[in-house]
Amino acid sequence: MDIPDREFSDLIARAIARLDPSIERRLDSEPQAHLELAVLTNRAYEEAGRLLRSSVASSRAAGSSWEAIGSALGMSRQAAQQRFGHLPEVPPPDSEHRQLVGLTAFNEIDQLNVWGAHGWHSVSYGPMFHTVERSSTQWTHKRAVIGSRRARDLESKGWERIGTMWFPWIYLKRPIDLPPEPGEPS
Known part of the structure; x- marks a missing residue:
């Protein structure tokens, strides 16, 4: 799916603005609203990073190679594996x-x-x-x-x-x- 950059940016901006429906009208008159927008945007940035890591893990679980993942993300196989290759620790099994x-x-x-x-x-x-x-x-x-x-x-x-x-x-x-x-x- 190839969404144009401008449309993609608009979709993300609308999603962030929906997190606080009052923020758009307050931006013209309340300096604090700009800080609140920065906080919401930072949360979206952190969540996007978590979603990226999760989608890479999902791609690996579906059988994609590090070469394919790196190519899709515009980086080398080695860079993709170094950035996303750390698996979470798995607790040891017990009787339950x-x-x-x-x-x-x-x-x-x-x-x-x-x-x-x-x-x-x-x-x-x-x-x-x-x-x-x-x-x-x-x-x-x-x-x-x-x-x-x-x-x-x-x-x-x-x-x-x-x-x-x-x-x-x-x-x-x-x-x-x-x-x-x-x-x-x-």
Whole structure:
């Protein structure tokens, strides 16, 4: 998708202005409003950086190489890997928690639902992994695009968000009123 620079800037500026609907009218008469705008813009800058890191991690989990990511972002493979290649620390598993690793955007929901049938539900996630926790009921998991109608519909139907978003996804879960299947998935 190729959005012209001016249109892109306008979309971002409108999004920032919507965070405080009163700011536009106050800019002509209140010096403090300019500082508030700077604070909102800085928050948007920090959030954009977090979204960029998350989308790069999502690209890696979907199978993109560092070469492809670097090329898409206008940098070398090495620069992309140095800037974005640090993975979060994964806590060690215990009897109530497991790490499902090697997950991709193409297999993670199926895997989570296999584990969910055995009474495990996701409690956190990151690039190519989910941390699952044991419970006394079955669970089902879904993924939706952040801010989409589907995400809103699922949440309005009682689906619980898991952790914080991983751009462009949010993950949701819901218990099923059935005892877990015996054993543990292989």
